[in-house]
Amino acid sequence: MTTQWTTPSALGRRLQRTYVGHWFAGSQGDPYALILRAQRDDPSPYEEKVRARGPVFHSEVLDTWVIADGALARSVLTDVRFGALTRAGGRYRAELLPPAGPEIGPARAREHGGVPADAQPAVSAQDEVAVEALAEQVSRTLLGALGADFDLVADFARRLPAQVLAEFLGLPAAGHGRFEELLADCARSLDSRLCPQTLDITRTGLGAAAELRELLARHLGDGGPRSAQAALALAVDVAAPSGALICNAFEALGSSPGQWDALCQNPEKADAVMAETWWRQPPVRVESRIAQEDLELAGVPIPADGHVAILIAAAQRDPAVTPAPTENGTGARESGDGVGVPLGLLGDAHSTSAARTVRALSRGALRVLAQEAPGLRPSGTAVRLRRAPVTLGHARFPVARTGSGALTDPGAA
Template sequence: MTTQWTTPSVLGRRLQRTYVGHWFAGTQGDPYALILRAQRDDTTPYEEDVRARGPVFHSEVLDTWVITDGALARSVLTDARFGGLTRAGGRYRAELLPPAGPEVGPARAGVRGGVRADADPAVSAQDEVVVEALAEQLSRTLLGGLGDDFDLVAAFARRLPAQVLAEFLGLPAAARSRFEELLAGCAHSLDSRLCPQTLDITRTGLGAAAELRELLARHLGGSGPRSAQAAVSLAVEVAAPAGALICNAVEALSSSPGQWNALRQNPEKADAVVAETWWRRPPVRVESRIAQEDVDVAGVPVPADGHVAILVAAAQRDPAITPAPTKDDTGTPGQGDCGVPLGLVGDAHATSAARTVRALCRGALRALAQEAPGLRPNGTPVRLRRAPVTLGHARFPVARTGRGTPTDAGAA
């Protein structure tokens, strides 16, 4: 990490200038810049503005090619001509945005999060079963220690991923509390890669990521798919999306009593609920890729080292790839051979993160349906600001007193 990111005054000015650049572009009518401003609970209008400008929109001020077309998005995400780093092994806009999460420290071309792009996933399909069982077990423990009213974010959705990952990675009991604290400090990492955070959040995140690496290095090997570096990246790329997906699923179920009842009666429907929530309210809304060579994308030339942003939520609304919405109110997604949702797809590391997020959320929803069958919003959920990637919740007050199905937040 260079001096420019360790000196608070310099770091603060850099963050402010970058954020001002987003605001300036937004005032000029750039919808992608308005998305990166991240000051709205619902960015759908901006995403649809991008779609209206063609399959590939070039945000000139931010020098980014933006995609909302579903088939084109999947093509880019799985195309080896696009990667997470520049050809020199650097980050997108590294001179403007500070390193975030697992990116603290040297990066190597062809490697993402300590796992080679062409490697087998570190988290296998068999591991999913383990993660899901851990998530269900630890969810029951967490819920058992909560009262009738609690914040779903702070008390459950933020803590559960850290506890599951600590167990899955085999961390000793003495290190788990600190691991959970450090992972909470990295909570804004995915969003900070595209949107500057406040100075305090940025400094906390940089320090937490560095200490997290040191903690894992003391307990894990130095190479291979389960190395400390790979574990840091897996943890950071799982925690925030998993928390967001849990809250998004509960919020969706709260407005659909039939689906909540179906889940209560048959907790195995958690898989269908997770799948549909990932389509309708994805936990990763923007994916970032760098062209490794000059590429023609739907007739638009993107130069080598050009930055491409895939608006996952918008691409998944494309009727050409998305399944039909649930019509029977039972929690069963629409049918059709539409493939897996976008976001966290592509290389081995992303596959590991996606598998872990899905399994973790399935276990969490099963436990919630069984241990808190009367769960309902107990106030208006509040979304984070400066969170264009996850659009996560800052607070989500819920209650599990009384009986019956969740009610609409406005009626709580």
């Protein structure tokens, strides 16, 4: 943690100043600022207001160029002229944005999470198969220890990624419990990079990230794709999106009669369900990039070191690039040229590793839920987090096992 922000009073003032800026811009009608406020379950009306203002909307108060256009979003995410950090290797407007924690690691202009842009992914296609098998194993263990009523977030979706990652990274069994605790304390890390959290959440997250890096450094080397820094970035960027995707998929299955039953009858459809959920309710809704040179996007000039925000959920609703769902609830996906690959966690080696891990974790979890708990249903109102513009994760999701495989409406539970 930077020395400047170690005192609670200084950190609190910084968080408050950033959040006040968001509220001021939002009160002036800035839709991007309203997205960053993150005070509603469904930010899509604000995302559509961004789209209505053209392919590139300039949020003047927040000095950010915002994109909701599907084709342009994909272009930016795969364009080497954009990076995670400024040309000097720092965060954009670091003095104004919320502290990001040590998971960002050493400053580099074209590196992300401690992994060089030209590196090979730390999680290969073969590793993805192994992660999925681990996810199934851990899911069965977690479900076996739960009673008839539990919280899908706290008791399952939040614990699963930590336990799988601890095993996958080769941490000794004695350190698994602490790893899980620390990763849970980092749960708001992705959201905190764009939206300031409360002082308590911020201090807890910064301290947990520092201790988590120390824990990983004791067991992993300093270099290569499996270094402690790369492992920390992978863990932080996988945990919250995985939990969000699992809960989003389970919630979506309940919105159409018979879909949960169909999955329970054929659990191998979990992969297709997760792919569709990633398109319709992505686990990462906002991506952030920095221009590494002066350039133009759709005729709009972007200066070097200019900040570009890509609204993933909005971009994937763009009918020009997103296939419509078929009768069985999934859309045709063409991935040979990359067009059919969902956005978010897309681009460099680190993003590829994170995407593969999130996919493997979530589909393994959903498959086991369908196999082992076909009577699972919501037993109360699912509540989403506030100040979570990136993940839009759930704060709680009460569920219960019943004798029927049919998923019922939470309001009727």
